[in-house]
Amino acid sequence: MTSATALRLRGVQKSFGPVVANRDASLEVAAGEIHALVGENGAGKSTLMRILSGMYGPDAGTIEVAPNGTGALRDVTGWSTNEAIAAGVGMVHQHFMLVPTLTVAENVVLGQELTRGWQLDRARAEAEVRALSERTGLAVAADRLVSELSVGEAQRVEILKVLYRGARILILDEPTAVLSPPEVQELWTVLRGLAAQGGTVVLITHKLDEVVDISDTITVMRAGTTVERIRTADTTPQAIARAMVGRDVALALDAVGLPDGDGARRDDDAPATARGTPLLSVTDLVVPGARRANEVDGVSFTVAPGEIFGIAGVEGNGQTELLEALAGLARPTSGRIALAGQDVTALGVRARADAGLSHIPEDRHRRGLVLDYSIADNLILGLQHRFARGVRLDQPRVAENARRLVAEYDIRPADPSLPARALSGGNQQKIVIAREMTGRDYHVLLAAQPTRGVDVGAIEFIHDQLRRARAAGKAIVLVSADLAEILALADRVAVMYRGRFATVLPRREASAERLGPYMTGAAGAAGEVAA
Numbered sequence: 001m002t003s004a005t006a007l008r009l010r011g012v013q014k015s016f017g018p019v020v021a022n023r024d025a026s027l028e029v030a031a032g033e034i035h036a037l038v039g040e041n042g043a044g045k046s047t048l049m050r051i052l053s054g055m056y057g058p059d060a061g062t063i064e065v066a067p068n069g070t071g072a073l074r075d076v077t078g079w080s081t082n083e084a085i086a087a088g089v090g091m092v093h094q095h096f097m098l099v100p101t102l103t104v105a106e107n108v109v110l111g112q113e114l115t116r117g118w119q120l121d122r123a124r125a126e127a128e129v130r131a132l133s134e135r136t137g138l139a140v141a142a143d144r145l146v147s148e149l150s151v152g153e154a155q156r157v158e159i160l161k162v163l164y165r166g167a168r169i170l171i172l173d174e175p176t177a178v179l180s181p182p183e184v185q186e187l188w189t190v191l192r193g194l195a196a197q198g199g200t201v202v203l204i205t206h207k208l209d210e211v212v213d214i215s216d217t218i219t220v221m222r223a224g225t226t227v228e229r230i231r232t233a234d235t236t237p238q239a240i241a242r243a244m245v246g247r248d249v250a251l252a253l254d255a256v257g258l259p260d261g262d263g264a265r266r267d268d269d270a271p272a273t274a275r276g277t278p279l280l281s282v283t284d285l286v287v288p289g290a291r292r293a294n295e296v297d298g299v300s301f302t303v304a305p306g307e308i309f310g311i312a313g314v315e316g317n318g319q320t321e322l323l324e325a326l327a328g329l330a331r332p333t334s335g336r337i338a339l340a341g342q343d344v345t346a347l348g349v350r351a352r353a354d355a356g357l358s359h360i361p362e363d364r365h366r367r368g369l370v371l372d373y374s375i376a377d378n379l380i381l382g383l384q385h386r387f388a389r390g391v392r393l394d395q396p397r398v399a400e401n402a403r404r405l406v407a408e409y410d411i412r413p414a415d416p417s418l419p420a421r422a423l424s425g426g427n428q429q430k431i432v433i434a435r436e437m438t439g440r441d442y443h444v445l446l447a448a449q450p451t452r453g454v455d456v457g458a459i460e461f462i463h464d465q466l467r468r469a470r471a472a473g474k475a476i477v478l479v480s481a482d483l484a485e486i487l488a489l490a491d492r493v494a495v496m497y498r499g500r501f502a503t504v505l506p507r508r509e510a511s512a513e514r515l516g517p518y519m520t521g522a523a524g525a526a527g528e529v530a531a
């Protein structure tokens, strides 16, 4: 490696109470390099990067950084986030840290306010954010409220915010978990541009095809420590997976988007056609929204027992609102939703759950978990009435349920009394999946980004659970930004574009090549051709 070292971490140690998150972890990245940090859920990746970005101080070890990614290394051990930002080190977190009541532009300039007199110069902020958005190719509407954004859009705002602060060492924690393939390509262009100008990128991702695609070097973490450093050119996704997990996970690899012809596994156990009266029937559904007059603009479909209905599309085309309306979290202005023959359009969340609906929400922090509750309590969230004895919870049953699910879903650390907040992102996701797939006898499962942030081993497991649910005759609506995931699981695939289904295809006719133009609006219903 001829370039100068941009950052060096040595012997980093960090514990949270009894949990050792990092032990003797080391990392070295050269300036101008895109470096991937990989490892199983809970391996300690986020913690290590939070230490680098000043969010946590290490218990032991040293952090050295070349300010602005160039020049001599400086010992910055224990620095604050503000000091890190001033030295050009910025981190985009896995869970968003934006202020929902402010606009996109206000969030981006927050802390670096452009003032006019006493007031924020909103027009200037918006103009600057628009210019940055154009320069980087990260499309956002500068004047929109953050509370109205989909997770994919919020992700772009987080990246813009860090770039606005002049980051030269950019740390991204699973940035592509909610991005569709074209959005991922856009992000790669941004990162390559940054690296070409001498910037440095550390990327945490579970998608090993991305690692091979974008990184120059890789560090593998296992159980809190860094176990291997690899040059990307010398490795394969299979070898990286083996280093991460310590066993062969070849089966899961094609389901996470490794190219094999059309980029997805053929699902041989999929039923040729699912039969029977639909368990979910949606007719002319219209949901109002902030971006467009109708976020969901007249959508109709049915899902039969034993069928997985996949909804693909670029984030922000109404998928979020569609699922929220189906779950009872958003009110449609017109249309009808029937669940196992019962009209549930006017029912609330709880009544729909009782009618046989389960929901894995896309935003696990806002909708899926109470972070300060224990793992055990989160595993019965919304199901408390089923665990009641008189007016109290039947604690032995709650504990038994937690013990069983923690073991079955391999939730780590395996201590049900820990608050959900103390778990890594992927382990938090496993809590939501475990609860929604086992807690009630459901007919219909709404699964939004079900494998977001989970590692290859866990993806394999979750996909298996979804296939089992299908085999047991459930109707499943799967929304995923990951087209490979949709193609691996769905029996039919709809592409959502600007609030409508641009196409619905049986799996055997769906491929990345065929669906791509519908996702970008280049092809669509009535043969419209978008500008």
Ligand SMILES: Nc1ncnc2c1ncn2[C@@H]1O[C@H](COP(=O)(O)OP(=O)(O)OP(=O)(O)O)[C@@H](O)[C@H]1O
Pocket: 016, 019, 020, 021, 039, 040, 041, 042, 043, 044, 045, 046, 047, 048, 094, 412, 413, 421, 422, 423, 424, 425, 426, 427, 453, 455
């Ligand atoms: N604030 C915290 N309080 C208590 N424990 C924590 C905290 N943050 C992390 N941990 C624990 O430290 C370990 C490492 O977590 P970390 O988030 O760094 O893992 P990760 O590799 O980023 O995982 P993932 O891929 O799931 O995001 C986990 O066991 C986690 O439960």
